Amino acid sequence: MAEVKWSDSLSVGVDLIDEQHKMLIQRLNDVSKAVQVHHGAVEIARTLSFLADYTDFHFSAEEKHMKANDYPGLGDHLVKHAEYKQTIKNLSDDFEEEGATAGLADSINTLLVNWLLNHIKETDVQFGTFLREKGVVLEGEVR
Numbered sequence: 281m282a283e284v285k286w287s288d289s290l291s292v293g294v295d296l297i298d299e300q301h302k303m304l305i306q307r308l309n310d311v312s313k314a315v316q317v318h319h320g321a322v323e324i325a326r327t328l329s330f331l332a333d334y335t336d337f338h339f340s341a342e343e344k345h346m347k348a349n350d351y352p353g354l355g356d357h358l359v360k361h362a363e364y365k366q367t368i369k370n371l372s373d374d375f376e377e378e379g380a381t382a383g384l385a386d387s388i389n390t391l392l393v394n395w396l397l398n399h400i401k402e403t404d405v406q407f408g409t410f411l412r413e414k415g416v417v418l419e420g421e422v423r
């Protein structure tokens with residue numbers, strides 16, 4: 281799978297969220313690469329755990345800002361984040377049990393990468409528009 285590159289088409293118009301999405305995409309690329317080039321199991325497990333950690337950090341940050349700004353789409357968004365975190369967990373469990381199979385590589389592509397790109401374009405972008413209309417500028421760390 282080709283490396284995913286962040287581009288303006290993925291911008292939600294809010295710098296903090298865009299910068300965190302760039303980091304998240306980098307971590308996804310690290311996982312894909314580790315699986316594709318048949319890095320050892322320890323390295324693959326490490327990239328998966330970095331991905332899970334950063335996903336938690338980033339989703340928590342988005343959710344915190346949604347709550348703080350009384351975002352009406354919070355409930356639906358929380359459900360989507362929870363599903364994605366569960367997907368990462370399931371794939372990590374599969375990897376622990378079966379190793380870096382072709383199925384794992386496919387699942388990373390479809391369930392993690394495509395999901396995230398869609399989520400950014402369809403769901404996060406709505407939060408970005410909401411914040412801009414309110415004139416809110418988010419503060420926080422990218423890590």
Ligand SMILES: [Fe+2]
Pocket residue numbers: 342357361399403404
């Ligand atoms: Fe989100």
